[in-house]
Amino acid sequence: MCGIVGLYLKNPSLRPELGALFAPMLTEMSDRGPDSAGIAVYRDAEAAEPKVVVFHPDEAFDWDTVASGLAARVGDAVSIEPVANHAIVSGGASALALRDAIFEAYPDVRVMSVGTALEIYKDVGLPKDVLARFQVGGMGGSHAVGHTRMATESAVSTEGAHPFNTGDDLCLVHNGSLSNHNGLREWLSTHKGIRFQTENDSEVAAAYLTWRLSEGASLSEALEAALVDLDGFYTFAVGTKDGFAVLRDPVACKPAVMAETDDWVAMASEFRALAGLPGIEGATVWEPKPATVYTWGRA
């Protein structure tokens, strides 16, 4: 069992409050996943500077040396802002180039997210502690997805926590388990050159969508294709730089509920995570149908 939540703000004036609205949603899902938690926040869709969020278990890790080392490798100024045991690395010509330089030069540094708007923070521990560690309640942004994990497929670790990001600004959270992830991981890795950081089945789903998007598919098209190519149980919440989507497998045994007002659209594993949102009394509340792609924004 896991808990997943997503919040997409339709009214831009709410953006400074994204974290304050989102953090209680994730905390409410603690019973569904007390092992670890993670959040993906889209800070600013207009931002253009490449940004990679990285993790090192040592909070005293020397990020300054990493910054100068990376600057030499990418031939541009690189800045690093530590956030607990994570750090935001920005600079260079492209986020993927920055990521590759990190992979090459600092193999013990884990890449959490790559893009221009997206920041992913995740760690082991209770959701409320993880949220406090990264000060998520104070974050602004346009949309966010989050996950509380009760591990089934792989170890309880920071790397194994969701959300997963495998390319520019795409992220995915997953409640369920995939049964064909090993074959698909092998295929994506061998034939499409996608680099995996974990043994987790959900990372394969994220990588699959990244590959489809890189081939020119829209997020909706990529998710329609996922219905054919992914085997297993899943409710997904997916974010892109300017889009948000929800998909349940055809059997729909993993729960999901959605709510929408003029100001926001939200999804969660259970309604109680949505019960505190402003205007919920008048919101349209429904259960997403099996094998049906729901999207908002540019998707």
Add this chain to the structure above:
Amino acid sequence: MESIDLASTTTRDLNARLQSEADGSNAAFEVLHPGGRHALACGLTAPIAVTLRGHVGYYCAGMNQNATVTVHGNAGVGVAENMMSGLVRVMGDASQSAGASGHGGLLVIEGSASARCGISMKGIDIVVKGSVGHNSAFMAQAGHLVICGDAEDGLGDSIYEAVIYVSGETGKLGADCEEQPMTADDRQTLTELLARSGIEADPATFRRYGSARSLYNFKIDNLGSY
């Protein structure tokens, strides 16, 4: 009417208060701010009336006996699961497995129900004003499932002796489920169920579905067990 506000009361205290009513009590309760919490108004035994004002979480009104529980909102997974008797009414939609394993009583869903509505039902009657999701009445043993709208694929899969009435479209029927002739008795049963539910629908528009009795060892001598 006694009002209980879940903004300041725990689920355990609410259920203890409702369960403390004497056997013959017909007291009325109103529950405010349910907030999607699970297991509300469960295990009731007295013929009391409980009105929940808002959306509820999983297993609302589970194991109900005699009580009348009304949800003014949507209900999460397993509303009225294992109900024995009484009436549970959901004014909005119901999530999966509504009325699961119910032995008796009446469950009315004014909106639609999602997958596996009436799974393993054992005598409960369920009336859905809207539509139901896939695999509804899966392994249903006894009772009636009335669907005024449509049913998705897998209706009545592995069904025993429960009876399904559908007014709208059905997807692919489940294994061993077949359309059967609508008899005068069926029409009377359906008319009574619709009347008790307070749901307006023309009984003449419904078709009957039940077990082809080829998947399990049906013996007419055992009919009384269902």
